[in-house]
Amino acid sequence: MSVFDDIKGIATGFGVTLRHMLRRPVTIQYPEQKRVPYPRFRARIVLTRDPDGDERCVACYLCSAACPVDCISMQAAQRADGRRYAAWFRINFSRCIFCGLCAEACPTLAIQMTPDYEICKRNIMDLVYEKEDLLIDGCGKDSSYNFYKHSGIGVTQPRGAGLEEKPPVDVRSLMP
Amino acid sequence: MTASTVDIALFAAKLGMVFLAILTLAAYLVFAERRVLAWIQDRKGPNRVGPLGLLQPLADLVKLLTKEDFIPAAADKWLFCLAPAMAAIPAILIFSVIPFGKPLTIAGHQVPLLIADLNVGLLFFLALSSIAVYGVAIGGWASNSKYSLLGGIRGLAQLISYELSMGLSLVPVVMLARSFSLTAIVDAQARIPFILYQPLAFIIFLISITAECKRIPFDIPEAEGELVAGFHTEYSGMRFGLFFVGEYINIIVLGGLATTFFLGGWHGPVLAPVIWFGIKTLVFAFFFIWMRGTLPRLRYDQLMHLGWKLLTPLALLNILATGWWLVAAS
Numbered sequence: 001m002s003v004f005d006d007i008k009g010i011a012t013g014f015g016v017t018l019r020h021m022l023r024r025p026v027t028i029q030y031p032e033q034k035r036v037p038y039p040r041f042r043a044r045i046v047l048t049r050d051p052d053g054d055e056r057c058v059a060c061y062l063c064s065a066a067c068p069v070d071c072i073s074m075q076a077a078q079r080a081d082g083r084r085y086a087a088w089f090r091i092n093f094s095r096c097i098f099c100g101l102c103a104e105a106c107p108t109l110a111i112q113m114t115p116d117y118e119i120c121k122r123n124i125m126d127l128v129y130e131k132e133d134l135l136i137d138g139c140g141k142d143s144s145y146n147f148y149k150h151s152g153i154g155v156t157q158p159r160g161a162g163l164e165e166k167p168p169v170d171v172r173s174l175m176p
Numbered sequence: 177m178t179a180s181t182v183d184i185a186l187f188a189a190k191l192g193m194v195f196l197a198i199l200t201l202a203a204y205l206v207f208a209e210r211r212v213l214a215w216i217q218d219r220k221g222p223n224r225v226g227p228l229g230l231l232q233p234l235a236d237l238v239k240l241l242t243k244e245d246f247i248p249a250a251a252d253k254w255l256f257c258l259a260p261a262m263a264a265i266p267a268i269l270i271f272s273v274i275p276f277g278k279p280l281t282i283a284g285h286q287v288p289l290l291i292a293d294l295n296v297g298l299l300f301f302l303a304l305s306s307i308a309v310y311g312v313a314i315g316g317w318a319s320n321s322k323y324s325l326l327g328g329i330r331g332l333a334q335l336i337s338y339e340l341s342m343g344l345s346l347v348p349v350v351m352l353a354r355s356f357s358l359t360a361i362v363d364a365q366a367r368i369p370f371i372l373y374q375p376l377a378f379i380i381f382l383i384s385i386t387a388e389c390k391r392i393p394f395d396i397p398e399a400e401g402e403l404v405a406g407f408h409t410e411y412s413g414m415r416f417g418l419f420f421v422g423e424y425i426n427i428i429v430l431g432g433l434a435t436t437f438f439l440g441g442w443h444g445p446v447l448a449p450v451i452w453f454g455i456k457t458l459v460f461a462f463f464f465i466w467m468r469g470t471l472p473r474l475r476y477d478q479l480m481h482l483g484w485k486l487l488t489p490l491a492l493l494n495i496l497a498t499g500w501w502l503v504a505a506s
Contacts, residue, residue, distance in 0.1 A: 010471070017216045017470040027220040 039141075041115035042100045045091055047131070048112055048140035055135065056110035056147060059086040063102035063111050071095035072102060082155045083148070089131040094124050108147035112140040186287050194291060198271055202424040203233035209424075209465045216469035243413035248320060251410065255318035260415045263311025264422030266304040270429045273297035275359050277442050277450040289442075289450065290359065297358040298350060301433060302343050305388060308426070309335040312390075312397060315419070316407035327406025330476065331397030334387055337483040338394075342384035344491035345377045348498040349437050362441030369440035376494050378438045380487050385430040387483070389423060391464050393471040396479060431460030 028035055037043070050056050059076035077087040102111050121127050139145070148156040149163050160167035207222065207229070214221030223229035247256055277289035294300050309332060316328015350356060352373060353364035364370075371378045387394035398406030408419045435441060435456040444452030474482070 013470045014466065017466060020218055021212065021215045021466075021469075023218060025215065025220045026218050029220070 037115035037117060039115060040113075041117070042098045042103075042113040043117035044093070044114050044119050045096070045102065045129075045134065046112055046114055046136045046140065047089065047110050047134045048136060048138060050108075050146040050148070051139060051144060052146065053137075054083075055085055056108045057086050057089065058084040058108055058110070058147065058152075059089075060084075060107065062105040062107065066101040066105035068099060068101065069095045069097055083152070086131060089134060091129045091134060092127065093119055093129060094127040107151075109140065109142055109145050114140075186282060190287065190289075191291060194271065194276075195268070198268060198425055198428060199421070201428055202421050203237070205424045205427060205461055206236065206420070207232050208461070209468070212462070212465045213469050216466075237417075240414050240417040245413040245415065246410075248410050250320040252318040252320065255314050256410075257415070259311050259315030259318055260411065260418035260422070261311075262314060263308060264418045264425065266308040266311070267422050267425040267429055270301050270304050271425075271432065273300050273358050274429070274432045274436055275362050275441060276432070276453045277448075288359070293357065293359050296356045298346060298356045298361070302339070302346075305335075305342075306339060309339075311419075311422070312407050315411070316397075319407075319410035321410050323403045323405075323409045324407050327397045327399075327403045327409065330399075330403075331390065331407055334390070334394065334397060334479060334483075337480060338384045338387035338487075341380055341483060341487035341491050342388060344488060344495060345380040345384060346437060347491075347495045348374050348377045351495075351498050351502060358436055358441075362436055362443065365440040366443055369438060369443070371438040374438065374494070374498070376490065377498075378434075380491050380494070381434060381437065383482075383487060385434060386464065386467065387479070389426040389430055389464075391427070392468040393474050394479060395473055396476055399473060401473075427461055427464055428457060431457040431464070434460050 047055065047057055057074075059074055061074065061076070064070075064072040064074060071092040072090070074089040075087040076084055078084050098113070100113055103113050106112075119127070151162070153159060153162065153165070159165070210232075211221040211223075211229070221229070222232045225231040225235045247253055272291035273294050275288070275290040275293075279286055279288040281287070312331035312335065313328045316324040316326075316331065319325070349361060349370055352370060353361040355361060355364070390397050396406075397403075398408065400406075403409065408416055411419060432453070435453060439456045442449035442453040444456075447455075
């Protein structure tokens with residue numbers, strides 16, 4: 001009986017390959033056909049602005065610290081009103097592994113991943129993106145979040161004007 | 177009027193056309209194999225060079241020709257250079273005895289559509305397929321590499337073992353056709369192809385020719401998982417190309433022989449005889465590709481077991497049965 005089982009097994013195999021021969025290939029012909037990535041696809045990194053049009057980045061170095069391949073570097077600076085910003089901000093995309101840890105670490109939602117995966121370059125130095133290459137004009141994924149409205153006490157607005165803040169208590173009027 | 181200039185010219189034209197057709201077909205068989213295998217694996221295969229990738233064989237040729245022609249320092253140079261030719265030339269020569277169409281009459285000259293109508297055509301085929309073994313063995317030995325040597329020895333053992341069952345499976349064909357000439361064998365199948373009389377011999381022959389052209393599941397001489405590339409590990413450039421093309425010429429030729437021996441050669445209704453021969457041969461080529469996409473490689477002991485303990489005794493029994501049947505029928 002085992003001979004017939006063997007023959008049946010071989011014939012089944014031939015059937016399977018024949019079925020697959022007639023099936024549509026799963027290949028995507030890349031330069032002509034492009035798959036549309038999901039909105040949360042992790043590719044090229046950008047620096048976003050808050051709804052008022054100011055840079056969100058406060059140069060806290062958390063992204064740079066979170067980066068497992070050390071591809072983010074920057075220099076912090078401070079404006080006259082006390083608001084921090086990055087004097088220069090650099091991402092070396094030839095080292096970046098697109099893990100997204102920088103975007104997770106960012107407290108101000110400044111650094112975000114975009115679905116734009118086509119960033120091949122002939123010259124490897126072109127993959128080092130400076131701040132002006134990274135900064136975009138929009139807000140990215142969250143169009144309403146503004147870090148300084150929630151935090152950064154007394155930097156861009158007077159004390160007590162923040163969203164979750166109560167007005168400062170006058171201790172002299174606080175009598176029993 | 178004996179061999180006149182017209183006859184010679186017609187013969188030369190026939191020779192050139194057959195040569196060109198076989199080489200082109202072999203090159204496109206490589207392409208077809210890559211495409212069909214890709215379809216089996218839900219891929220698309222090479223489709224970049226030219227429309228549908230049809231110029232891919234040309235690109236492969238350019239690539240092979242411009243590769244460095246490398247001879248290992250420890251190799252036996254003469255034999256190393258000779259081996260690819262010894263593998264490819266017998267394969268082409270076998271085609272000279274295969275009738276691929278009805279004899280034509282051009283300007284009053286009878287033109288048989290085969291190169292040489294030998295009255296021992298079948299023996300000629302068996303002899304040449306034995307010579308093809310030398311290409312593999314010498315190629316493996318002359319490379320002076322352990323993988324090549326192992327591949328060559330495996331190839332030697334495999335081809336010798338399966339030649340036996342292949343030869344024995346053809347004996348009933350000769351008994352039925354009462355001739356060693358391939359033209360006579362085709363003529364004997366004008367009404368009923370021999371596959372209907374000899375299904376067992378056909379299956380044995382099919383398995384044996386698969387082993388004979390070293391195709392999966394019988395590709396242990398080149399078993400890439402174990403021996404890098406077997407007997408042609410050390411070859412590069414066009415020398416490798418010659419081994420490679422020789423293998424595909426072998427597929428066409430052995431497919432043509434299976435057609436001639438069992439499927440009635442060029443006989444067939446409606447379509448032109450040459451087209452019938454082409455279709456039947458390509459069906460075999462397709463089957464070989466399909467098989468490559470389906471079956472895993474046999475182990476060495478399984479290969480020997482199948483050849484010596486199953487196919488050869490079955491072929492012998494088949495000869496006896498055919499003999500009794502022929503005596504009983506007469």
